[in-house]
Amino acid sequence: MAKRLSGLQKEVLHLYRASVRVAHTKPKQNQPHFINYIREEFGKHKDLPKRDFTTIEHLLRVGNKRINLYSSPELKDIN
Amino acid sequence: MFKSVFRPCAAVAKNARMTLPVRNSILMPQMMVSPIRFYSATTDRNEITQRVVDVIKAFDRTNASADISSKTLFHKDLGLDSLDTVELLVAIEEDFDIQFPDKVADELKGVEDTVEWIANHPESE
Numbered sequence: 001m002a003k004r005l006s007g008l009q010k011e012v013l014h015l016y017r018a019s020v021r022v023a024h025t026k027p028k029q030n031q032p033h034f035i036n037y038i039r040e041e042f043g044k045h046k047d048l049p050k051r052d053f054t055t056i057e058h059l060l061r062v063g064n065k066r067i068n069l070y071s072s073p074e075l076k077d078i079n
Numbered sequence: 080m081f082k083s084v085f086r087p088c089a090a091v092a093k094n095a096r097m098t099l100p101v102r103n104s105i106l107m108p109q110m111m112v113s114p115i116r117f118y119s120a121t122t123d124r125n126e127i128t129q130r131v132v133d134v135i136k137a138f139d140r141t142n143a144s145a146d147i148s149s150k151t152l153f154h155k156d157l158g159l160d161s162l163d164t165v166e167l168l169v170a171i172e173e174d175f176d177i178q179f180p181d182k183v184a185d186e187l188k189g190v191e192d193t194v195e196w197i198a199n200h201p202e203s204e
Contacts, residue, residue: 005161005185014181016162020169021178035166042162 008056015063016042022071030077034070037078127175127194134174135190138167152189168193 005013016038023034045059070078132147140163151157153164168184175197179187187193 009161010181010185013161013165013185017165017169017181017184020166021172024169024173039162 006050008053009050011060012042012056015060015067018067019063022067025071025073027076033078124194124198127197128190130174131171131190131193131197134171135167138170140166147190149191149194150189154188156189 019038020035023031023038026034041063045055048055048059069075128149135147135151135157140159147157153159153167154161159167164187165184168179168187171193172178177197177200179196183196187196
């Protein structure tokens with residue numbers, strides 16, 4: 001991470017951080033499921049070009065919506 | 080940060096003054112002491128470093144877990160990418176029961192930075 005990150009890259013990291021924090025609010029034994037899910041979802045777009053702003057912005061919105069959805073305390077596990 | 084510490088104290092002090100005017104002088108010094116104790120409890124850097132290292136060792140993504148010192152950098156020495164670093168920092172947050180603000184967390188690159196920040200933020204334990 002020696003290089004400077006762009007604003008958009010930081011936003012992605014913030015989304016990732018928020019996601020991991022949500023995962024930590026879930027029951028202990030299910031936390032790995034959430035972490036794996038987060039890694040998978042972010043990993044799907046790992047090779048997206050840095051300049052593809054519209055796609056990244058779209059994915060950020062999708063991600064934020066999904067965090068809201070998964071933050072609900074009734075949701076305890078994921079597959 | 081400090082407001083939240085002092086405000087309840089002030090409220091208690093006010094109550095104490097109204098209900099127990101005589102013991103006022105006895106109560107006040109105690110209230111002044113407690114925030115100071117609150118500070119010194121966690122500034123032991125070696126202890127914080129040890130705890131951070133333990134969290135890193137427990138983290139499943141690290142590739143060079145054998146020798147972690149205070150100079151270890153997450154990206155260079157542990158081979159973590161930016162997302163792994165985020166995950167590791169959240170794990171550290173959990174352990175110390177704190178939250179790095181986004182801006183701070185973006186700048187934390189190694190064990191030393193992290194310990195320094197925790198040592199300067201006494202609400203952690």
